[in-house]
Amino acid sequence: MNLPENLRYSKDHEWVRPQAGSQVVRVGITDYAQDALGDIVFVGLPKIGSTVESGDALGEVESTKSVSDVFAPVSGKVVAVNTELESAPELLNTDPYGDGWICDIEISGSGEVESLMTPEQYADFID
């Protein structure tokens, strides 16, 4: 299972990519999540400018098996969404940590990213 070192992970199988010196983090779903979902055929993206609390439904992914919510791993404001996913939802399967990113969130509080799981903790969690 591919678990990049520089990311933090949530219990709902989202990843967060912190950037040095910025309050904006990138959010997507993990390799484990895309593998469990199977072929993803539709992604419902959040609205730019919307504010979310950690644990709120951020969007949804529909696969040939099911429809699942994507939950906000951190609280803040959605400042960018990956519109590529509208026409190419399969990017979530082929490149979940890269071109398959879902949105950027500008974090409102502090400490939320640090409270998420490290790659080692997440690996234990999904084992």
Next chain:
Amino acid sequence: MQDKVYAGGDASSVPLMGKSAEPTIFELSAKGRTAFSLRTQEVPVRDPKETVPESLLREKVVELPEVSERDLVGHFTRLSSRQYAVDLGAYPLGSCTMKYNPKFADQVATTSGLYDIHPLTPDSHAQGWLELMATLERYVCEITGMAEATLQPAAGAAGELTGLLIMGAYHRSYGRKRTKVIIPDSAHGTNPASVTLAGYEAVTVPSNDRGLVDLEHLRKLLDDDVAGMMLTNPNTLGLFEEEIHQIAEAVHSVGGLMYYDGANLNAIIGITRPGDMGFDIVHSNLHKTFATPHGGGGPGAGPVAVTAELAPFLPGPKPALVMEDGIERYRWVTPQASIGKVHGFFGNAVVLARALSYMLYNGFDGLKAVSQYAVLNANWLRKMVSQRYDIPYSQTCMHEFVASAQRLRKEGGVKALDIAKALLDNGFHAPTVYFPLVVDEALMMEPTETESLQTLIVLAERLNALAELATTKEGQSQLHEAPVNTPTRRVDEALAARKPRLTFDQPANH
């Protein structure tokens, strides 16, 4: 040495003819060709413009297929011979109940006088129909342990919405504003959809490690905003909610109502009743439990039965026996605080006639035996495949059980989908896959009461042989290719969903 077992439900011998694709009816079309024509010399042809207002006229001729009767019959007969059907063989599909349509029920459905009556016929001229419906309402109430019922809802999901609207009307009658309905994580997908449609927020309660509602977690979710809880018992894992009395008591303690999703009612008929478990509203899928065609989109019937306290809110009109001039007659009567109609007329009426005939044919003992055989068959099959497949919740099941192909996937990359497709090559319909969501690589199987022991033996042998095949390299690639014997090979579901083609472009030579 054991003699070979011949299964009644094995469709391996079915002549699914030909590998070439059947053209669509549009591709068979030739301009000007007709399947049937009246000799029109005696009837003058009139231009529609003479009789139809211009605003109602089409601008373009509608592009319907034009084929001869011979081509039309051939096309649909060929298609029908390329289908796996309930009348061909066994259908271990889970969460779907009846897989066989008793032929006496077909005969009842085509009885003159039952099917050829106009829905606007006054009740004075349809006394037989009203009596039939009143009797069925009574039987549904007896089976579910409720006081009154409506037969209007067109199917299970329509019943869910009806029940939730009754729930809302009940709370409003006490001036309460309730906003949430609780649903277990193993629920049918229609439950949260109905809850949302009825204007409530769906709140999920997780299952515990035995696959049952986590009672402690449920207690934490309960407050004055909860309108009620929707539950299927046995649940979608085929497990009976053993703490149902405590669950009902907890929900009632905050003024909430208990809604019973009757999808799995066939596991308990004559043994226990939702009313005795503490439920207040019950829908029953007559088309799942009582002799109505399953699959193919209907028609269905989803009567809703309720406690006496909720009866005034039922949809109307309902048939009622009244005394007029010293004579008992059936009349249409609408309950005093009715939520209104939920169907144009009286539901899918012939389906109701089928259900009543099935109940009468089996009698109370017979219906109880249906449930007992359904549970026995499911447990027998579960045991027979439990060496080769993981059964995550392995206690005694009810009418269905859920196996997992997780081990096969981890060890050799064979998924639940591959097993399901390969079963089609092996003479049986596929089980339900990837549901419920709480089991990874789920294979949900429900053999039902109608399959013989011989059929179950062969089904178990084939399922186990496929799991064995999944352990070898060669077998794995075979399974990934399956099905190979069906007229249509594996379809690309992902592509079909991502880039759907929803229209057919007429060929240029049309």
